Amino acid sequence: MSISSLxxxxxxxxxxxxxxxxxxxxxxxxxxxxxxxxxxxxxLRQMVRFESITGEDGKPGGVKVTDTLELAEGVQSVxxxxxxxxxxxxxxxxxxxxxxxxxxxxxxATRAYEANVGAxxxxxxxxxxxxxxxxx
Amino acid sequence: MFETxxxxxxxxxxxxxxxxxxxxxxxxxxxxTPDFIPKTVEFEEQLRSIRDAMxxxxxxxxxxxxxxxxxxxxxxxxxLGRADGNxxxxxxxxxxxxxxxxxxxxxxxxxxxxxxxxHSVITEAPR
Numbered sequence: 001m002s003i004s005s006l007x008x009x010x011x012x013x014x015x016x017x018x019x020x021x022x023x024x025x026x027x028x029x030x031x032x033x034x035x036x037x038x039x040x041x042x043x044l045r046q047m048v049r050f051e052s053i054t055g056e057d058g059k060p061g062g063v064k065v066t067d068t069l070e071l072a073e074g075v076q077s078v079x080x081x082x083x084x085x086x087x088x089x090x091x092x093x094x095x096x097x098x099x100x101x102x103x104x105x106x107x108x109a110t111r112a113y114e115a116n117v118g119a120x121x122x123x124x125x126x127x128x129x130x131x132x133x134x135x136x
Numbered sequence: 137m138f139e140t141x142x143x144x145x146x147x148x149x150x151x152x153x154x155x156x157x158x159x160x161x162x163x164x165x166x167x168x169t170p171d172f173i174p175k176t177v178e179f180e181e182q183l184r185s186i187r188d189a190m191x192x193x194x195x196x197x198x199x200x201x202x203x204x205x206x207x208x209x210x211x212x213x214x215x216l217g218r219a220d221g222n223x224x225x226x227x228x229x230x231x232x233x234x235x236x237x238x239x240x241x242x243x244x245x246x247x248x249x250x251x252x253x254x255h256s257v258i259t260e261a262p263r
Contacts, residue, residue, distance in 0.1 A: 008165050012167070015165070050168055051169065060161075062162060063166045111226070112168055115164050115229075116164055119161045119164045122157070122234070123161060126237055130244060133251070
């Protein structure tokens, strides 16, 4: 029984946490109409991309987050003349964050996180059993 | 010195289950990775062949004491048509993981019992 299985579960936990962080960021910015540089513009929904890792020994090595994508499609204009970020016509570009989609993604990430915790616990138990074999 | 055929097979099975566990843990970690194909490690048939060879030729059983098992991962038989190309069913994978874990624990207990018997023979035998 190898410690590397625990590292693999650790990579899964980190990846799912990154995904949850992204979902939280999306939900928090669901009504943000200004970019971080102060310019008017809608917050764009973000999404993490996962990639499978192969260990140095050629065996399975877990997962990693390769990048965080910004999705531009789905931005809608809403007519709000009094809004500080409204254009000359009184339209404001709103973020493309869909709450239902985010909630579903959050549940899936939580479930995957829990599965990784379960896998790590299984590894710990198996390592303990292997150690017990050596006890006299 | 005291290694029997059973010990050799048990050792091989523990190694096999350990490699399989790693493959399953990797699959759980990649539950949301696009195009991921879950893998498994198959060793039972190889162990069966080794056991049969030892039974057929007990005099040369020592030659098989270090069984050279092929523990490379192979695509598992799960086929789930997910939109992102990932073939993993997390529920099925967690069950497989639990089955493998329980088998590993059962085998370690059996090995432990064998060691205890051997230990009793060594320490409790009349001198």
